Amino acid sequence: MTALIEARGVSKRFRQHKRFPGLLGAFKTLVTAEYTEVAAVSDVSFDIQAGEAVGYLGPNGAGKSTMIKMMTGILVPSAGSLTVLGRTPHEQRMANARQIGVVFGQRSQLWWDLPVIDSFALHQRIYDIPQARYAENLERFSALLDLTPFLDRAVRQLSLGQRMRAEIVMSLLHDPKILFLDEPTIGLDVVAKDAVRRFLAEINRERGVTIILTTHDLQDIETICPRLIMVDHSKLIFDGELGRLRAALGSSRRLTLEFATDPGPLPLATATLTSDEGLIKHYLLEREDVSLVHVLSEVGSTRDLKDVALHEPNIEEVIRTFYQGRNIAATATS
Amino acid sequence: MLRRLSVLLLLVRMFVKSQMEYRGAFWLDRLAQIISYGAVLLGMWILLQKFELLGGWNWPELALLFSFQLLAYALGASVSFTQLRDLEELVRLGTLDALLTKPINTWAYLIFSGLNIGYAGHIILAIPVLVWALLAAQVEWSIGNALFFAGSLLSATLVTGAVITMIGAIALIWVRSNHLFSIFFGFWELTRYPLNIFPGGIQAVMLTVVPLAYISAVPVAVLLGKPVPLLGDFAAPAALLAGPLLVLVAVTHWRYALSRYQGAGG
Numbered sequence: 001m002t003a004l005i006e007a008r009g010v011s012k013r014f015r016q017h018k019r020f021p022g023l024l025g026a027f028k029t030l031v032t033a034e035y036t037e038v039a040a041v042s043d044v045s046f047d048i049q050a051g052e053a054v055g056y057l058g059p060n061g062a063g064k065s066t067m068i069k070m071m072t073g074i075l076v077p078s079a080g081s082l083t084v085l086g087r088t089p090h091e092q093r094m095a096n097a098r099q100i101g102v103v104f105g106q107r108s109q110l111w112w113d114l115p116v117i118d119s120f121a122l123h124q125r126i127y128d129i130p131q132a133r134y135a136e137n138l139e140r141f142s143a144l145l146d147l148t149p150f151l152d153r154a155v156r157q158l159s160l161g162q163r164m165r166a167e168i169v170m171s172l173l174h175d176p177k178i179l180f181l182d183e184p185t186i187g188l189d190v191v192a193k194d195a196v197r198r199f200l201a202e203i204n205r206e207r208g209v210t211i212i213l214t215t216h217d218l219q220d221i222e223t224i225c226p227r228l229i230m231v232d233h234s235k236l237i238f239d240g241e242l243g244r245l246r247a248a249l250g251s252s253r254r255l256t257l258e259f260a261t262d263p264g265p266l267p268l269a270t271a272t273l274t275s276d277e278g279l280i281k282h283y284l285l286e287r288e289d290v291s292l293v294h295v296l297s298e299v300g301s302t303r304d305l306k307d308v309a310l311h312e313p314n315i316e317e318v319i320r321t322f323y324q325g326r327n328i329a330a331t332a333t334s
Numbered sequence: 335m336l337r338r339l340s341v342l343l344l345l346v347r348m349f350v351k352s353q354m355e356y357r358g359a360f361w362l363d364r365l366a367q368i369i370s371y372g373a374v375l376l377g378m379w380i381l382l383q384k385f386e387l388l389g390g391w392n393w394p395e396l397a398l399l400f401s402f403q404l405l406a407y408a409l410g411a412s413v414s415f416t417q418l419r420d421l422e423e424l425v426r427l428g429t430l431d432a433l434l435t436k437p438i439n440t441w442a443y444l445i446f447s448g449l450n451i452g453y454a455g456h457i458i459l460a461i462p463v464l465v466w467a468l469l470a471a472q473v474e475w476s477i478g479n480a481l482f483f484a485g486s487l488l489s490a491t492l493v494t495g496a497v498i499t500m501i502g503a504i505a506l507i508w509v510r511s512n513h514l515f516s517i518f519f520g521f522w523e524l525t526r527y528p529l530n531i532f533p534g535g536i537q538a539v540m541l542t543v544v545p546l547a548y549i550s551a552v553p554v555a556v557l558l559g560k561p562v563p564l565l566g567d568f569a570a571p572a573a574l575l576a577g578p579l580l581v582l583v584a585v586t587h588w589r590y591a592l593s594r595y596q597g598a599g600g
Contacts, residue, residue, distance in 0.1 A: 014596055015596075066597075069431060069597055072434075072435045073434065073435070074431050074434045074595070074597060075595070075596070076593065093434065094437045094438075095437075097435055097436055097437040098437045100435070102432065102435040104428065104431065104432055106428070107427060107428050107429050107431065107432055108432075109432045111348060111352060112352070113352035113355045114348060114351060118348060118351070121344075122341075122344060122345070122348060125340070125341045125344055126341055126437065126438050127437060128337070
């Protein structure tokens with residue numbers, strides 16, 4: 001079976017008017033026609049199968065939204081091939097549109113001055129959703145996300161959390177095969193985030209809707225997406241299960257040993273000593289194949305060991321460490 | 335086809351409903367419009383009291399020119415101006431992205447979801463003036479003339495919509511387009527006057543690059559049997575064809591601009 005989404009060496013470059021600094025530069029910018037090319041997406045390839053939930057993660061400007069815009073047919077790739085549901089999205093934008101749902105966290109698709117239900121009714125007409133199916137979906141999703149109390153209220157009177165829930169429900173009314181979400185939880189409070197995450201996970205599990213979401217928030221990915229695609233500086237740097245990310249990015253576990261009596265300096269072959277407070281010593285376990293047992297057998301039973309704490313880095317630390325390392329590397333080379 | 339049309343009608347209904355959320359402001363706006371265009375007309379009247387003729391046109395003929403221009407503009411702009419002026423904002427804020435993911439023609443959605451009923455003010459002023467001027471001016475009515483009047487009014491409406499669409503679509507490529515609208519309105523104000531009062535260069539521009547002469551001076555001169563500079567005998571067919579031809583150009587330009595769309599922001 002072919003993949004639902006196939007990206008092969010997809011790139012997107014934007015042409016930007018070259019800008020010169022300062023006031024004189026501003027005039028120069030006005031009269032010159034020099035352009036610089038900015039790569040938003042460089043040579044990205046991946047396959048996404050039906051029913052997957054994929055988190056697309058990366059810092060600001062890494063090219064996440066650009067990739068979503070290419071997959072939804074808004075932007076035309078500069079190079080490479082991209083197919084979604086067997087079509088080239090920008091060539092068959094309308095046909096593609098009927099089978100996908102799109103949610104932009106920062107831009108509303110609801111009619112600001114009208115009740116939520118009016119926007120839904122328009123959506124039904126635009127997508128030709130049969131009345132029975134529309135009613136069924138509306139009832140089910142409204143119940144799951146608790147929309148019923150504010151369906152008749154004007155969108156401008158809703159809280160951000162309520163509005164976002166309404167946006168997500170609308171994007172699913174026409175039973176899309178793929179749901180694209182661009183930062184769906186941005187700006188939401190903890191409760192609203194949780195509601196959105198649980199709903200998306202359920203839609204993916206129960207209805208088999210393929211979900212692709214971009215986010216800054218790792219919690220989104222941990223709850224919804226078993227698979228993670230990570231991009232940085234327009235390039236794909238990781239594609240796989242979230243659990244494998246730590247190993248892939250080479251992040252170390254931290255080990256703390258606490259002794260009843262100070263054993264003196266204690267360098268180890270299996271772990272690197274990072275700080276020594278006498279009774280308490282901190283180590284880094286850099287190698288994945290080294291386990292706690294190896295370290296403890298090296299320390300030996302003769303020392304007066306009181307307590308051991310092994311600290312697995314959470315995913316956020318892993319990524320932060322990675323980006324910091326990259327920045328240091330960038331500074332060193334520039 | 336009929337179903338598509340019903341979606342567009344629903345869009346119009348929803349837009350009118352949103353506007354009516356602020357109905358007090360809406361009617362006050364219309365009143366202000368009638369007064370401001372009324373003042374322009376009054377200014378022309380005062381001028382004509384002193385000079386009697388402007389480029390060989392008397393007061394009823396100029397009133398006909400003014401009202402024809404206002405009506406054609408109001409009809410054409412109601413299906414284009416505010417929507418395409420705001421396109422710049424839709425591009426800048428990224429709202430257009432969401433529109434592009436819907437299985438509906440983007441231009442049609444844009445136009446019908448913002449069909450500007452605000453031009454009611456123009457129309458309320460233009461129609462009585464037009465009717466009076468058609469009776470007062472020396473129009474030699476015949477079936478051919480009546481058909482020409484209807485056809486050229488439609489064509490003038492299309493010219494307005496097409497030119498505005500072309501200007502607005504530039505926002506898809508350059509994000510900004512509103513400065514071009516100021517140029518448009520500069521020329522547009524000239525279309526309240528007979529073409530022959532302008533120097534040859536401006537006449538040529540208004541018949542070609544900024545083809546706004548077709549929304550007033552050309553068709554009204556034909557109707558009144560007055561000579562049209564540069565076009566001569568071709569004035570009548572040109573007035574009728576300008577609209578459909580410019581619509582074709584505008585559609586091609588819109589498609590091209592959409593393919594060049596780069597989006598804005600993240």
